[in-house]
Amino acid sequence: MVRGMVKALKAGAEVDSWCTKCKLVLNHRIIAMVGTAPARVECSTCNSHHNFRARAPGDKAVASKSGSSRAGSSASPKTTSTRGPTKAQQVVLDRERTWEKSMIGRSPNDFRPYRTSELFDEGELVRHSKFGDGVVTRMLEGKKVEVLFKDEARTLAHGLTD
Numbered sequence: 001m002v003r004g005m006v007k008a009l010k011a012g013a014e015v016d017s018w019c020t021k022c023k024l025v026l027n028h029r030i031i032a033m034v035g036t037a038p039a040r041v042e043c044s045t046c047n048s049h050h051n052f053r054a055r056a057p058g059d060k061a062v063a064s065k066s067g068s069s070r071a072g073s074s075a076s077p078k079t080t081s082t083r084g085p086t087k088a089q090q091v092v093l094d095r096e097r098t099w100e101k102s103m104i105g106r107s108p109n110d111f112r113p114y115r116t117s118e119l120f121d122e123g124e125l126v127r128h129s130k131f132g133d134g135v136v137t138r139m140l141e142g143k144k145v146e147v148l149f150k151d152e153a154r155t156l157a158h159g160l161t162d
């Protein structure tokens, strides 16, 4: 989970939420906010709409940060006097470079259409109907993979049988 900087949450932004359909914590898009917290979200994997839930049901507040309320609890003290790209910008640059490298010399046939029922392997190229072309950068536990897209790395489900 790379969570370098705290993004301002708003409708249309992306957030990790429990999906009531996929039964996984996955990337979601916020549909509606209540105050500063997401209320309704759309699953990026199955497109279902449901209430925002930061954790799996019954998942007792693990030592992980539960999202929203704590702004910048860890890391990155703000140094204002930096020249050149900030750390956050550097992360973005590195990510784009990695992504571009993975795309060099590829033909459209090298990409597999993303579907939750497909099983993906590290290094495989994925074509997602919403996010575009990506490369599997990491296998995660519980039928999830991290896929690097041009704009962002996202956690997606794979190998779902039902």
Ligand SMILES: [Zn+2]
Residues within 6 Å of the ligand: 019, 020, 021, 022, 023, 026, 043, 044, 045, 046, 047, 048
């Ligand atoms: Zn879902």
